[in-house]
Amino acid sequence: MRMHNADETCGIAQAATVLGDWWNVLVLREVARGHVRFDALAAEIGLSRKVLTERLGRLVASGVLCRSLYQRRPVRYEYLLTDAGTALIPLLVAMQDWGDRWVLGDGTLTGTADTESAEHARVHALAGTRLPDGLELPGTRGAALPPVAPDAAATVLFTYPGTGIAWGEPPIPGADGCTLENRLFREAWPDFRAAGVDVRGVSTQLVHEQAEFARAEEVPYVLLSDAAHRLAAALRLPTFRGAGRLRHKRLILVVDGERAVRHVLFPVVDIPGAVAESLRLAGSLVHR
Template sequence: MRMHNADETCGIAQAAMVLGDWWNVLVLREVARGHVRFDALAAEIGLSRKVLTERLGRLVAQGVLHRSLYQRRPVRYEYLLTDSGTALLPLLVAMQDWGDRWVLGDGSLTATAAEDGAEHARVHALAGTRLPDGLELPGTQGADLPLVAPDAAATVLFTYPGTGIEWGEPPIPGTAGCTLENRLFRDAWPDFQRAGVEVRGISTQLAHEQAEFARVEDVPYPLLSDAGHRLAAALRLPMFRGTGRLRHKRLVLVVDAERTVRHTLFPIDDIPHAVTESLRLAADCTRRA
């Protein structure tokens, strides 16, 4: 592709050269979702083997993906994000947020969702799917933690916009109650423990911000930071932009010991009910385990 000389110092133009066309964007979307093998990528995107081979080759050459051998006879590779590729995840999530709001939605800025909308359909389609292998996020203790507790029969993952935030006036619909939500999970923590259920709270706040909130509020379960948008990109979770930051909309996933999503709660309008219902659903998972 011929570029105008002025494009040589333009970061937008250079990024567009790497992304190329919409097939490259969809390949990166699927790799972020955990579909890292050739046949899985072809099935998810619907590309011919020839075109997919070409696109993967370009992305490897650009340093966005790297190939990792997982089978020698015949030779088979997994395609994994490099540091450069991982740095593109916020861009993918921002594209999704823009599409949800301006193409699939009516342009309204909200932290909730309509029950007949695309975001609702995506979240509820997660039931029955497995979380990607090896997905860990920074925790309040400074170390990366797995999304699913290794020794728990079930784990409740709840996402929220953020705590201790000045939203301004008028408030964005659906943003109030993050501190209340954490307090309700905190107060119900003994019940979750008795049921053999772990809890993880997730927002795009930085780990040190979450750690300070956990200290002040005496939060007993881990808070995980998705500031790099790895979870949002992996599950195509609904987001919105508030106070200059992409934030999770409030939802709950109940995940079993095999990292399979068993139940989804979204949208959440009644926070106390969501906490109680997540305990009931997760406890039922442990009884069936």
């Protein structure tokens, strides 16, 4: 398609030359989810080998993917996000958020989800999914850490919108209660540890914001920052926009020692009940 002269200096128009193709966007979505090999990409997207080869070539030429050799005989490559590709992850998550709200939903701004919604179906389909290799997030203990504790037989991974936030009027349904949730996990921490279960909390707040909260509340478990939306993209987690940024909706994943999601709690409406249920479910994995 021929571009107008004014488009030569328009960032939107130039980005559209990379993202303006349905298949290109879906390829990037799957790479962000950890499907980085040709056969896995073809299976997830349902593309012919010819079309997928063409799209991968375009994305490599555009500088958003690079090829990494993982097998010599026969030659096989993984397709990895470059820095430019990684910078597209927030855009992919924003596209998903827009689609969930305005195409799949009725336009309502909410921090929760209806049990008949596409978000509900997508999140509950995570059961059996393994978290991608190498995924790490900045943490309150000064180092990037995986969302799942490598030395635990089970991890309870919970996402929440954020603590210490003035949501404004009217309040966003389902967005409050984050401090209560963290306090309940804090109080139950000895029971989780006694059961051999780790706990990790994730929000899109910055690390220093999480660290201030962790110090003030004496949070004993790790809080991780998904401000770059890598976890949201990897698992296609539901989000909403509040107080100026995209935020995770509240959910709980119970993950085993092999990084496979075994149980999903979403939406989380009864916070005390969900914390207790996550302990029960995670404990059952440890003592099988």
